[in-house]
Amino acid sequence: MTLHFTCKFIVTIRPKEGWQVYSSAQDTDGRCICTVVAPEQNLCSRDAKSRQLRQLLEKIQNMSQSIEVLNLRTQRDFQYVMKMESQMKGLRSKFRQIESNRRTLLTKNFQELKGKMNELQLLIPVLEQYKTDATLISQFKEEIRNLSLVLTAIHEEIGAYDYEELQQRVLGLEGRLRNCMNKLTCGKLMKITGPITVKTSGTRFGAWMKDPQASPKNNKVWYMDSYTNNKIVREYKSVSDFVAGVESRTYNLPFHWAGTNHVVYNGSLYYNKYQSNIIVRYSFESGRVMTQRALESAGFHNVYPYTWGGFSDIDLMADELGLWAIYATNQNAGNIVISQLDHLTIQVLNSWNTEYSKRNAGESFMICGTLYITNSHLTGAKVYYSYSTKTSTYEYMDIPIHNKYFHMSMLDYNARDRALYGWNNGHQVLFNVTLFHIIKNDDES
Template sequence: MKLAIVLLVSLASSLARAQYYYQGLMDYLENRILAIEDRMELWREQSHRYRTELLDFKKLTADMMHGLGKEHGFLRQDLEAAGVRVERAEREVEYLETNASPRACVHKADKVLEQGTWGAEQRRRGGAEEEGEEWQEVQHAVSDCIDIISSIRSVKILKRAGGAKGVWVRDPRSSKVYVFNGTAGNKVYQFSSVMNFSSSPRINHSRQLRLPSPWSGAGAAVYNDYLYYIQQADNKEVQVIKYDLLSGSVEETAMVPVAGHTPVYSLNPETVADVVVDDEGLWLLYAADEHEPNINLAKMDPATLDIEQMMDTHCPRENAEAAFIVCGTVYVVYNTRLASRSRVQCVFDVNDVMISEEAPLFYFPRRYGAHASLKYNPAEKQIYAWDDGYQILYRLTMKRKLLV
């Protein structure tokens, strides 16, 4: 009996302790749930506040974007209107340049001034017939051609191939096209025709000519199956190389009359000298030295590379990008350091037949950058141009000089 009472007392004590323990656990869980509810309420309040702020920010952003969209539309309209005005102004400027533009830089040669003075004196003496004969003889000594450029008739962008600078030319006596990619190397790419070059996917998908010495600059020319290019090396003299394209051998070499490696065009410093072909034959454009501000011109014998005559064109090298010769008349093309529209701004007639009012001053159509080279083809009356990697053809309209 006593054992049963002890067991009952022990069980009652255990139940009391268990009840106390579970009651404490329930109180703890209830407190934790209340804390979680308080935090959830706080989170709900913060979430509501954040959502309200986000909606306000979204509305503000939408209003700002709407305003920016309107301003962008107005700006676009202004830019389109400005573009229309610029195009209209360019057309008007080109029209004025074609009809009554000022002439920037045409100078008379001293020998012709002396001849004109001598002719006036002969007229006073009654020797008009002899004076006329002597005048014709002086003019014939340099050039017989009397054509000048009237305007650029059309522009054809052939393709984009190669680097930003280079030369591409066509031999006036054949249909072959030659491409000089870059400003230095010993490879020249030959194509059978302009169409073949245009349809070729890459420059190197052609016949490659490996020259015996490297060419430099953008001053190469092709004339009567001969390649004329400039060779220069550090601390060495500058040379013109005549290379026979049929036999693959060097025919002649000649020293260029320059002191140092001064570029002939300041905007294309890689070109120290420029070999040029026109209706009269072979010419060389160069800068005598770094102190010479103007471009010099030399008439060369295509067979021997002998210099037959040297002249100062009076055209400055500063801001010049390229030049070409048509019928014994030098056309120097200028630009700006930040490339804009190329323009012919200086003209030099080796015969001094062109009068100042007649000298053309015109702009090239706006394209991609600045010309690295401009090569005139007298057989086609068009210019092969290299402009920022694009190969372009400029077809020219010619007119006759006004004889004075």
């Protein structure tokens, strides 16, 4: 049995915490089929009980510091009281002396007594403050006693699980999520939300990307500024390093690139060689060109670019089904041609001719073997046309995409993150996508 439902994938960026993916689904009657949450790598540190435990410890530390301050103050006041006690004893002796011999009382004695009384007047506010501090100390001790009981209860509740055990639970949940995700076949684009601005850098034109074929632990980001006259590719170990500008490595390509429509796939960079229709496959591991091949009949050097120009004649991209090239030919009257490529040899495996003019397309991207085309690179752009390579049919659409910074020079889908990467007028952005999916049962092929 095959169930149909709408599934929304949301990707959020937290530079210091990594990625998180949510997936929800419902059938055509609106009933919830499944909700899956992928826990973050650092779930343990974000656990509610651990957070409460940490807050209690911080509160106790603050109270302990307050008590220490009060203790120092009361010690100081105690020394002052001891001094006043000594003076009072001396004053009592003076009074006894006066009582025993009233006739010998002199003016000097009165002045001395007056001075002593003035000194003792200062003792009154000190004693009042001492009394207040003592009350506060008592209250603090009582609160700490209560917090200690709560702390002990929480510790007993979660103390049975150490970090390694909790980490194994997280990994188990991730495995279950991936098993569920593997049951999702390719879907149809229904909605685009965002963007999330990850960083602002570079010129108005450029490309940034991740490898959809990389392992879950590999979150490298590659960055290529400008659409020509550049050969430098910058590598970052993670999105947080990319945001912070911490490069891990740079690569000096043997040829300049043309346009901004490059893609990293299975450890290699695929790009259009400047002033040619040649596609270059450059291996990051070996640091050299592995393959280069001409895309037969493909227009190049601003013959059939996207609406914004920039030598964007040949667009290389990847989705769940593999590597693709989007371009136009004279034979197809300047309309878009879709070709699926062998990622090792760059040979064309199959091609489809569309009826959509390449020069009238703002940008395009592949999801599950379907090409989606925007009608503009400027404000007000929307996904206007789609072509399915599975059925060789097209469809007109009306899916808005928020062009936040007014000029889109790169838009590409990442199948692993299930998000659109964009270069929006010098801003590196991410869009979330909502797809209509089919869930297959285990017994279905």
